[in-house]
Amino acid sequence: xxxxxxxxxxxxxxxxxxxxxxxxxxxxxxxxxxxxxxxxxxxxxxxxxxxxxxxxxxxxxxxxxxxxxxxxxxxxxxxxxxxxxxxxxxxxxxxxxxxxxxxxxxxxxxxxxxxxxxxxxxxxxxxxxxxxxxxxxxxxxxxxxxxxxxxxxxxxxxxxxxxxxxxxxxxxxxxxxxxxxxxxxxxxxx
Amino acid sequence: xxxxxxxxxxxxxxxxxxxxxxxxxxxxxxxxxxxxxxxxxxxxxxxxxxxxxxxxxxxxxxxxxxxxxxxxxxxxxxxxxxxxxxxxxxxxxxxxxxxxxxxxxxxxxxxxxxxxxxxxxxxxxxxxxxxxxxxxxxxxxxxxxxxxxxxxxxxxxxxxxxxxxxxxxxxxxxxxxxxxxxxxxxxxxx
Numbered sequence: 001x002x003x004x005x006x007x008x009x010x011x012x013x014x015x016x017x018x019x020x021x022x023x024x025x026x027x028x029x030x031x032x033x034x035x036x037x038x039x040x041x042x043x044x045x046x047x048x049x050x051x052x053x054x055x056x057x058x059x060x061x062x063x064x065x066x067x068x069x070x071x072x073x074x075x076x077x078x079x080x081x082x083x084x085x086x087x088x089x090x091x092x093x094x095x096x097x098x099x100x101x102x103x104x105x106x107x108x109x110x111x112x113x114x115x116x117x118x119x120x121x122x123x124x125x126x127x128x129x130x131x132x133x134x135x136x137x138x139x140x141x142x143x144x145x146x147x148x149x150x151x152x153x154x155x156x157x158x159x160x161x162x163x164x165x166x167x168x169x170x171x172x173x174x175x176x177x178x179x180x181x182x183x184x185x186x187x188x189x190x
Numbered sequence: 191x192x193x194x195x196x197x198x199x200x201x202x203x204x205x206x207x208x209x210x211x212x213x214x215x216x217x218x219x220x221x222x223x224x225x226x227x228x229x230x231x232x233x234x235x236x237x238x239x240x241x242x243x244x245x246x247x248x249x250x251x252x253x254x255x256x257x258x259x260x261x262x263x264x265x266x267x268x269x270x271x272x273x274x275x276x277x278x279x280x281x282x283x284x285x286x287x288x289x290x291x292x293x294x295x296x297x298x299x300x301x302x303x304x305x306x307x308x309x310x311x312x313x314x315x316x317x318x319x320x321x322x323x324x325x326x327x328x329x330x331x332x333x334x335x336x337x338x339x340x341x342x343x344x345x346x347x348x349x350x351x352x353x354x355x356x357x358x359x360x361x362x363x364x365x366x367x368x369x370x371x372x373x374x375x376x377x378x379x380x
Contacts, residue, residue: 147349160342
């Protein structure tokens with residue numbers, strides 16, 4: 001099961017790395033980071049570069065496509081080779097998936113129907129990938145992967161969604177874009 | 191608050207990227223990936239490279255040190271510049287932290303006492319980083335970061351620790367090293 005993870009300038013790292021950590025552990029699986037050009041790609045905060053192992057042309061038919069979100073999605077969905085590649089790859093993919101605002105890129109490519117899995121923001125990509133792993137390889141394998149990455153979340157606060165966070169925290173997030181990653185975090189609370 | 195995230199050949203990506211995604215969002219914060227030499231560093235499964243922005247020499251005194259785990263820890267703790275750098279950085283750091291088997295590297299550097307925070311495997315680094323963010327910047331900021339990355343975990347299974355996973359899954363993991371990331375996943379169940 002070959003997963004292609006689309007990178008673009010300004011993506012959010014955890015959107016991509018969470019699902020990679022799950023899907024790369026499927027039996028016989030390979031995860032490949034792809035971008036318009038091979039080489040380092042900068043994340044949203046410019047503090048990190050992740051390497052695209054190959055260009056889009058070099059990986060035309062992955063079985064799973066994963067599109068992370070991040071502020072760079074605005075430019076990514078304005079047009080260009082990534083949208084063309086998504087349309088083409090979606091024709092033969094088993095699953096076409098997104099995390100956070102990556103769904104807007106899928107929408108821009110006209111793909112939001114059929115064999116699509118979209119996840120909420122950032123860390124939710126791990127949950128989505130585990131559910132996908134179960135669909136692909138069975139519950140036992142998915143549980144083994146979950147145990148392997150010790151995904152036993154015990155966050156010190158229960159503030160991960162606008163419905164659960166104290167309303168002053170939601171207001172703080174609205175006022176300070178530094179904390180904002182995905183639009184969904186705000187849209188959910190409005 | 192400047193966080194240095196130590197990379198070495200064979201680290202586990204999510205160990206590093208989870209805390210990065212939290213700690214880089216602290217007000218005024220900067221996260222820097224460092225390694226013996228600047229440039230791309232391969233993860234445990236060889237499918238991903240993350241760029242070290244600078245060499246250890248270039249970042250001698252970070253306020254937070256974070257050491258990810260991964261199979262490469264065996265070589266990393268055998269000796270070399272990373273251990274020397276850790277000992278030196280620990281003298282002036284506010285926090286010296288690890289995820290998963292990164293704790294074994296801290297131990298090899300002789301640092302497992304004082305201002306140390308260690309986390310269990312892989313995804314637990316997110317929880318540790320949020321707790322650290324709260325200690326550094328207060329509960330409100332930590333909650334805002336949690337909301338910003340929409341860390342509202344809803345794993346499809348409850349199999350993230352050997353105590354919770356079905357025992358046949360624990361046995362499967364013991365038998366198939368492909369799924370094993372950190373030794374802790376197994377040690378906890380024995």
